[in-house]
Amino acid sequence: xxxxxxxxxxxxxxxxxxxxxxxxxxxxxxxxxxxxxxxxxxxxxxxxxxxxxxxxxxxxxxxxxxxxxxxxxxxxxxxxxxxxxxxxxxxxxxxxxxxxxxxxxxxxxxxxxxxxxxxxxxxxxxxxxxx
Amino acid sequence: xxxxxxxxxxxxxxxxxxxxxxxxxxxxxxxxxxxxxxxxxxxxxxxxxxxxxxxxxxxxxxxxxxxxxxxxxxxxxxxxxxxxxxxxxxxxxxxxxxxxxxxxxxxxxxxxxxxxxxxxxxxxxxxxxx
Numbered sequence: 001x002x003x004x005x006x007x008x009x010x011x012x013x014x015x016x017x018x019x020x021x022x023x024x025x026x027x028x029x030x031x032x033x034x035x036x037x038x039x040x041x042x043x044x045x046x047x048x049x050x051x052x053x054x055x056x057x058x059x060x061x062x063x064x065x066x067x068x069x070x071x072x073x074x075x076x077x078x079x080x081x082x083x084x085x086x087x088x089x090x091x092x093x094x095x096x097x098x099x100x101x102x103x104x105x106x107x108x109x110x111x112x113x114x115x116x117x118x119x120x121x122x123x124x125x126x127x128x129x130x131x
Numbered sequence: 132x133x134x135x136x137x138x139x140x141x142x143x144x145x146x147x148x149x150x151x152x153x154x155x156x157x158x159x160x161x162x163x164x165x166x167x168x169x170x171x172x173x174x175x176x177x178x179x180x181x182x183x184x185x186x187x188x189x190x191x192x193x194x195x196x197x198x199x200x201x202x203x204x205x206x207x208x209x210x211x212x213x214x215x216x217x218x219x220x221x222x223x224x225x226x227x228x229x230x231x232x233x234x235x236x237x238x239x240x241x242x243x244x245x246x247x248x249x250x251x252x253x254x255x256x257x258x259x260x261x
Binding site for chain 2 (some may be wrong): 019021046057086090
């Protein structure tokens with residue numbers, strides 16, 4: 001039965017990843033909190049699921065011309081060396097503090113985007129009433 | 132006001148280059164989070180707005196793909212997880228990813244942005260609590 005839950009959870013988080021909304025490491029929460037998995041192993045499974053999901057989703061996004069190739073090239077060329085630097089820093093930095101700081105950044109950033117969406121909705125809602 | 136007009140081509144390149152180095156470093160340290168950084172870089176470069184949300188999110192996802200693939204290899208040595216357990220993930224993940232991409236084509240940018248924001252906030256809470 002737990003295998004069925006795993007499959008449903010992976011598929012659900014992959015729908016979010018494939019849509020572009022991202023995964024936010026939510027699969028890691030499911031695997032560690034609800035399935036009792038170890039942190040690194042769960043992060044690894046989260047990465048594997050994301051890679052598989054984006055492999056399937058990317059051709060659709062490319063065909064729909066949603067991806068900016070020039071920007072993607074810059075992101076990849078400068079992002080890949082960053083990842084090696086980050087991997088080297090992983091053991092020397094206090095991961096707990098880094099995680100908390102970045103968590104706060106994600107909450108503020110996500111909250112800002114949500115606030116922008118609500119503001120847009122309110123603005124659009126006011127339009128017809130003014131007419 | 133269109134914020135993108137305030138940035139010259141060189142400034143946009145600098146923002147993209149520095150930001151993506153930061154995104155890579157974050158993914159290297161935490162194993163997640165690069166997509167959010169890439170999305171915000173897209174917003175800064177384009178000047179924001181609802182009309183290009185799908186493009187920004189899709190470009191961010193495409194940029195995270197190689198980073199996640201590399202992270203997968205750098206992390207794989209740090210865990211004793213049974214490799215066979217990964218095979219059970221791949222099919223539902225690919226099916227979900229394909230369904231997500233097809234759904235995104237039919238969704239409004241505003242809804243996608245809301246989903247992204249909700250996932251970011253949830254991911255942030257997870258990072259603070261873990």
